[in-house]
Amino acid sequence: METELLEELRAAQEEHKRALAAANEVRGTLDHARKEYEDARAGEKASEDELVNAAEALALTSLVEYHANIGCYQCYLFLDGHKQGNKLEETLDVAKLHVRVDFPRVELTYKRQSDGECSKEDEKVVWWTEIERNVDTSECALEDKEDHWYLRLPIRLSDKQPLGGFSSFTQVSNVELQPDSYASVCCRGCSAQLLGSTRIEKVLPLPSANWMDMFDFWGAGIGAFEHIPRDDIHAQKHRVLVGESYVLLHASDLKADATVANREDATVDNAKEDHEWMPLTCAACSERVGLSNVEQPDTEEENVFAKYTIDSILSAKLLEMADADGKFRFILTWETMIKQQDATKFRRVLKVLYGPRQPTSAIPGLLPSHEVALPAAMYSAIAQRLETSSTLLPTSLRALNRMSVGYLFA
Numbered sequence: 001m002e003t004e005l006l007e008e009l010r011a012a013q014e015e016h017k018r019a020l021a022a023a024n025e026v027r028g029t030l031d032h033a034r035k036e037y038e039d040a041r042a043g044e045k046a047s048e049d050e051l052v053n054a055a056e057a058l059a060l061t062s063l064v065e066y067h068a069n070i071g072c073y074q075c076y077l078f079l080d081g082h083k084q085g086n087k088l089e090e091t092l093d094v095a096k097l098h099v100r101v102d103f104p105r106v107e108l109t110y111k112r113q114s115d116g117e118c119s120k121e122d123e124k125v126v127w128w129t130e131i132e133r134n135v136d137t138s139e140c141a142l143e144d145k146e147d148h149w150y151l152r153l154p155i156r157l158s159d160k161q162p163l164g165g166f167s168s169f170t171q172v173s174n175v176e177l178q179p180d181s182y183a184s185v186c187c188r189g190c191s192a193q194l195l196g197s198t199r200i201e202k203v204l205p206l207p208s209a210n211w212m213d214m215f216d217f218w219g220a221g222i223g224a225f226e227h228i229p230r231d232d233i234h235a236q237k238h239r240v241l242v243g244e245s246y247v248l249l250h251a252s253d254l255k256a257d258a259t260v261a262n263r264e265d266a267t268v269d270n271a272k273e274d275h276e277w278m279p280l281t282c283a284a285c286s287e288r289v290g291l292s293n294v295e296q297p298d299t300e301e302e303n304v305f306a307k308y309t310i311d312s313i314l315s316a317k318l319l320e321m322a323d324a325d326g327k328f329r330f331i332l333t334w335e336t337m338i339k340q341q342d343a344t345k346f347r348r349v350l351k352v353l354y355g356p357r358q359p360t361s362a363i364p365g366l367l368p369s370h371e372v373a374l375p376a377a378m379y380s381a382i383a384q385r386l387e388t389s390s391t392l393l394p395t396s397l398r399a400l401n402r403m404s405v406g407y408l409f410a
Contacts (some may be wrong), residue, residue, distance in 0.1 A: 068335035189287035245316035
């Protein structure tokens with residue numbers, strides 16, 4: 001009997017030993033599997049961190065366009081590969097990029113996990129900017145355009161602004177219509193005084209280019225347009241007439257010998273215009289001033305002429321031509337503002353089509369050209385500025401209808 005009990009005890013001990021060995025083997029397998037999982041997760045997290053850090057290092061520049069007419073911000077984001085003209089392959093999963101808005105700040109974040117909810121710590125900001133009108137995050141869209149990322153931010157309906165047409169592009173302010181603003185008119189190049197000792201008594205705005213066609217339709221109080229004659233508009237003594245790109249002064253109000261008529265610099269494209277508007281230069285420094293561009297240096301705290309540049313003058317002329325003659329083909333948008341990566345504010349621009357001067361038959365199918373009368377010295381400066389502004393756009397968006405796309409900074 002004792003022998004049988006001993007045998008059963010030995011068998012039970014052996015069974016326990018085998019079960020213990022099996023349990024230890026399972027525990028070892030479990031520990032190994034857990035270590036493999038932790039290593040894999042650590043590798044995945046390191047890979048995600050590497051991608052996010054790569055995104056932060058790659059995000060170089062951006063251009064943000066604000067289009068009031070369609071109510072949205074269009075953002076062009078450029079990475080290293082974009083700048084070098086290469087297609088980005090497996091650098092970042094665009095599907096993991098998300099837009100986060102804490103007005104006025106907009107952020108583009110990279111979410112580490114594809115599925116499920118993640119905390120704010122699981123997202124890294126790869127790009128951000130500040131906007132002036134709040135956007136609808138449910139309608140935001142991001143696309144990979146190969147040579148850039150395109151981010152569209154539609155503006156909330158409650159934040160959309162009413163459009164003012166071409167009149168919203170005007171630069172004439174109330175300060176410019178005050179006689180005290182013309183106590184001193186100088187050459188921008190050398191600060192020489194151009195205006196004589198005569199005091200300006202009145203400052204009046206000039207009408208649009210097609211004012212005569214609309215004269216009979218105006219309904220206004222008696223005397224509201226007394227300063228506008230029914231024939232050609234001429235300068236008047238002791239008065240300043242303010243246009244979109246120039247001010248008109250009477251010759252007797254200018255300082256004697258302050259300007260010199262430069263007949264040799266006059267163009268021959270428009271004989272009537274050349275005869276009426278003889279180019280003038282400053283007698284002291286020979287810089288062009290003229291009746292269409294009277295300027296002074298930006299040294300005064302309240303300088304009403306400082307914002308008038310070559311770009312703004314050409315913008316005014318193009319919009320005047322579009323408003324008067326219906327020539328819109330070279331103007332892409334006029335209700336547009338842009339902001340570059342390092343800028344703090346949006347700048348008003350005119351988005352235009354441009355190209356080198358060509359004979360009519362040189363480029364078949366090219367849009368017919370229209371002449372804009374400007375001083376010869378301005379043409380090369382404008383061409384250079386347009387070419388420079390075109391580089392702000394992605395390569396794929398720099399041309400349209402066989403012409404180049406650029407900005408005029410108004």
